[in-house]
Amino acid sequence: MARLKLFIPFALFIIIGGFFYIMMDRINEGEYHPQALPSALVNKSFPAFKLPKLEQLEDTVTAADMLGDIALVNVWATWCPSCHEEHQYLNQLAQQGVRIFGINYKDDVFKAQGWLKQRGNPYLFNVVDKQGKLGLDMGVTGAPETYVIDHRGFVRLRFQGPLNERVWQDKFVPLLEQLRSEKQQEGTS
Amino acid sequence: MIPELGHFSLILAFCLSIILAIVPMVGALRGNHDWMRLARSLAAGQFIFVLASFLLLAYSFLHDDFSVMVVANHSNSLLPDAYKFSAIWGGHEGSLLLWVLILAFWTVMVAVYSRELPLDMVAQVLSVMGMVSVGLLSFLLLTSSPFERILPFAPLEGADLNPLLQDPGMVIHPPMLYFGYVGFSVTFAFAIAALSSGRLDAAWARWSRPWANVAWVFLTLGIALGSWWAYYELGWGGWWFWDPVENASFMPWLAGTALIHSLAVTEKRGVFKSWTVLLAIFAFSLSLLGTFLVRSGVLTSVHSFAADPSRGLFILAFLVVVIGGSLLLYALRAPTVASKSSFTILSREMLLLINNVVLLVAMLTILFGTLFPLIMDGLELGKYSVGPPYFNAVFVPLMAILIVFMGVGPSTHWKQTRASYLRAQLLMAAVGSVIVGLVFPFVYGDGFSLPVALSVCFAAWLVFSCLANIREKTRNAKSLVAGLRRLNRSYYGMVVGHIGMALAVLGVCLTSQYSEEVDLRMAAGESTELAGYRYQFEGTRQVKGPNYNGTEGIIRVFQDDKQIAELLPQKRRYHAKRGQVMTEASIDASLWRDLYVAMGEELATDAWAIRIHYKPFVRWMWLGAIFMAIGGVLGALDKRYRVKQKASRSQVIEGAVS
Numbered sequence: 001m002a003r004l005k006l007f008i009p010f011a012l013f014i015i016i017g018g019f020f021y022i023m024m025d026r027i028n029e030g031e032y033h034p035q036a037l038p039s040a041l042v043n044k045s046f047p048a049f050k051l052p053k054l055e056q057l058e059d060t061v062t063a064a065d066m067l068g069d070i071a072l073v074n075v076w077a078t079w080c081p082s083c084h085e086e087h088q089y090l091n092q093l094a095q096q097g098v099r100i101f102g103i104n105y106k107d108d109v110f111k112a113q114g115w116l117k118q119r120g121n122p123y124l125f126n127v128v129d130k131q132g133k134l135g136l137d138m139g140v141t142g143a144p145e146t147y148v149i150d151h152r153g154f155v156r157l158r159f160q161g162p163l164n165e166r167v168w169q170d171k172f173v174p175l176l177e178q179l180r181s182e183k184q185q186e187g188t189s
Numbered sequence: 190m191i192p193e194l195g196h197f198s199l200i201l202a203f204c205l206s207i208i209l210a211i212v213p214m215v216g217a218l219r220g221n222h223d224w225m226r227l228a229r230s231l232a233a234g235q236f237i238f239v240l241a242s243f244l245l246l247a248y249s250f251l252h253d254d255f256s257v258m259v260v261a262n263h264s265n266s267l268l269p270d271a272y273k274f275s276a277i278w279g280g281h282e283g284s285l286l287l288w289v290l291i292l293a294f295w296t297v298m299v300a301v302y303s304r305e306l307p308l309d310m311v312a313q314v315l316s317v318m319g320m321v322s323v324g325l326l327s328f329l330l331l332t333s334s335p336f337e338r339i340l341p342f343a344p345l346e347g348a349d350l351n352p353l354l355q356d357p358g359m360v361i362h363p364p365m366l367y368f369g370y371v372g373f374s375v376t377f378a379f380a381i382a383a384l385s386s387g388r389l390d391a392a393w394a395r396w397s398r399p400w401a402n403v404a405w406v407f408l409t410l411g412i413a414l415g416s417w418w419a420y421y422e423l424g425w426g427g428w429w430f431w432d433p434v435e436n437a438s439f440m441p442w443l444a445g446t447a448l449i450h451s452l453a454v455t456e457k458r459g460v461f462k463s464w465t466v467l468l469a470i471f472a473f474s475l476s477l478l479g480t481f482l483v484r485s486g487v488l489t490s491v492h493s494f495a496a497d498p499s500r501g502l503f504i505l506a507f508l509v510v511v512i513g514g515s516l517l518l519y520a521l522r523a524p525t526v527a528s529k530s531s532f533t534i535l536s537r538e539m540l541l542l543i544n545n546v547v548l549l550v551a552m553l554t555i556l557f558g559t560l561f562p563l564i565m566d567g568l569e570l571g572k573y574s575v576g577p578p579y580f581n582a583v584f585v586p587l588m589a590i591l592i593v594f595m596g597v598g599p600s601t602h603w604k605q606t607r608a609s610y611l612r613a614q615l616l617m618a619a620v621g622s623v624i625v626g627l628v629f630p631f632v633y634g635d636g637f638s639l640p641v642a643l644s645v646c647f648a649a650w651l652v653f654s655c656l657a658n659i660r661e662k663t664r665n666a667k668s669l670v671a672g673l674r675r676l677n678r679s680y681y682g683m684v685v686g687h688i689g690m691a692l693a694v695l696g697v698c699l700t701s702q703y704s705e706e707v708d709l710r711m712a713a714g715e716s717t718e719l720a721g722y723r724y725q726f727e728g729t730r731q732v733k734g735p736n737y738n739g740t741e742g743i744i745r746v747f748q749d750d751k752q753i754a755e756l757l758p759q760k761r762r763y764h765a766k767r768g769q770v771m772t773e774a775s776i777d778a779s780l781w782r783d784l785y786v787a788m789g790e791e792l793a794t795d796a797w798a799i800r801i802h803y804k805p806f807v808r809w810m811w812l813g814a815i816f817m818a819i820g821g822v823l824g825a826l827d828k829r830y831r832v833k834q835k836a837s838r839s840q841v842i843e844g845a846v847s
Contacts, residue, residue: 010516024501
């Protein structure tokens with residue numbers, strides 16, 4: 001019996017260790033982000049803004065131009081290495097007909113324009129958020145981040161990190177299907 | 190070529206560590222003396238090759254070889270040489286190499302200063318340290334080699350060391366801390382060797398004690414340096430944040446403090462053996478946790494290194510083998526039979542046990558607070574952050590309990606103490622400390638304040654009870670001086686350490702209670718008053734450093750119309766790519782108070798946001814840490830660790846025969 005008591009520290013350690021293993025596994029699977037903060041925005045409406053358009057700097061765009069249908073809002077910048085990584089994938093998505101809006105976050109406007117010319121432009125249009133004010137309203141903590149907005153203009157998902165096929169299939173496809181069915185129901189009712 | 194030599198040298202060290210981990214251990218199990226005798230030379234060889242590898246990396250840093258990835262990421266040709274050197278441990282790979290170097294150093298120290306020990310014990314201890322070294326060196330070589338190159342297109346300039354780390358405090362803080370962390374590997378190795386050979390006796394405790402003390406001293410100084418650095422470098426006068434990494438260094442300190450006390454009981458009375466062994470395992474396990482938790486990417490902290498999932502898994506596997514393995518060994522081999530020695534509730538054994546329990550509870554509450562957000566997140570119960578309110582709420586009462594018993598402990602005897610004797614010893618000290626506590630807030634402050642009265646009372650209790658004990662100890666001597674001469678070094682170590690604790694308590698509590706600060710906009714020529722000092726902002730001038738440009742504010746401080754200081758806070762912009770802007774606070778320090786000025790943004794031409802702090806007694810905190818460290822050194826230098834101990838010899842021989 002006395003011997004059994006001596007196993008307590010070992011047992012506790014194994015529990016903690018097992019817990020760490022699970023958390024680390026979830027990080028590797030992309031299910032858990034220790035840095036992720038809950039976005040104040042999820043299930044709230046997209047914040048209002050009035051900012052220049054990257055493609056046509058003298059034009060301004062507002063939230064109303066983006067909302068109305070299911071879409072992705074992708075926060076990117078030329079200074080962000082992971083954005084290079086995900087750009088090709090965004091191009092693919094755009095070809096498949098996914099509606100993507102871009103927010104060019106705290107970036108050099110001319111570099112950003114050059115980037116889109118060189119690498120292709122998957123975005124319907126881009127908002128220039130040079131000071132990061134819109135980003136602040138959205139609770140952006142770094143680029144890239146991708147938001148899903150539904151047809152009523154509510155933010156339904158915030159994803160941090162680069163998009164790729166696996167993340168897309170795991171996180172976005174099911175949600176987008178759900179949003180589409182929500183939209184249809186509302187349309188018919 | 191140089192980095193490749195470094196890499197090669199590290200691989201050789203790795204090979205030697207494998208041999209060290211296996212051969213002497215097997216030799217000890219089989220009684221093969223030749224194999225056991227290899228341990229010392231292997232330890233020396235390992236150290237030489239790790240050192241060579243470290244020096245070669247240092248060469249790459251000092252010669253700006255930006256083809257080496259860690260140099261390109263953490264150094265810059267404009268950095269002063271001292272910071273180029275300290276940039277080695279500015280990143281994950283280099284700091285890990287430093288860790289391994291210090292481990293190799295401790296190993297070689299054990300090899301050199303273990304003439305008194307029986308050969309099989311030395312062999313096992315060095316072998317256990319070799320095993321730890323194998324784990325770390327393979328981690329270093331497989332996942333985080335510091336000698337990785339960026340070829341063929343090496344950058345022309347490095348990214349620069351984070352300006353926060355470009356500071357003398359940061360040059361010595363990490364090595365100090367690591368010396369402390371890794372120092373506990375020695376007591377850990379002793380504990381494992383004692384467990385596996387079944388020789389958990391007083392001799393084992395005596396061998397461990399000086400090592401535990403020295404490791405604890407380094408850790409104490411390392412933590413104090415970190416806190417001091419945060420205070421003057423981060424620019425807002427804070428000195429402890431309960432950040433996961435700080436907690437990670439504090440937990441082994443608490444376990445180590447418990448360990449050095451528990452070792453005393455085990456050495457003198459032969460009791461608490463299992464407990465002491467467990468603490469030795471805890472102290473090192475927590476050190477490992479402290480070093481690696483931040484590198485695994487699971488916990489986030491301002492101190493985090495870039496996380497990499499493959500590293501995380503390796504670290505976890507390593508921790509499971511080292512910590513899990515040793516706890517399993519403990520469960521299987523620790524003695525379950527209670528020692529014959531008996532003691533009553535009022536005895537030194539009991540008080541030291543209470544001290545241990547309080548320290549361990551404190552350690553566990555910090556561990557819990559640090560892991561809580563992660564646990565809640567893992568169980569999907571929401572996002573939490575556990576901050577200073579939690580830690581202060583649980584930690585302060587625990588320390589108060591600890592201090593009450595710290596005052597009683599030295600006056601008790603082993604086995605049994607009469608209550609009437611204790612009362613006679615300590616009544617004066619108790620009454621005196623309550624009076625001092627009650628009077629202090631009226632004399633120093635504006636009126637009564639309960640937190641101040643309590644903390645002064647506790648600190649006074651520690652000091653007075655120590656004095657009462659010294660008086661008692663010297664009572665029978667011819668004169669006070671003759672009596673003081675007769676007391677041994679470890680007794681002085683205890684007294685100095687406990688008084689250090691009193692100083693630290695005063696520093697922490699009085700700073701928190703009496704600090705004043707103000708944030709204001711100051712234009713050139715304006716002045717303001719804070720806590721009896723007048724601060725006059727004279728304007729700014731441009732300054733140029735080796736790798737930055739900056740603006741320096743000139744603030745003259747007057748007391749009673751007499752200038753007592755000129756403070757020159759700076760705002761620096763570093764040249765390197767990242768172009769970070771840093772605030773350098775300027776401090777007029779003295780024993781009784783610090784005047785602390787930091788510069789914020791320029792609000793208009795020649796008008797700046799200025800933050801002024803008045804911090805009384807803040808130095809006492811670090812002074813207390815220095816006292817504790819001196820106490821620890823005195824304890825380690827006690828004569829009995831150097832005089833040949835016949836008793837231990839004979840015990841060893843008995844052990845070997847049986």
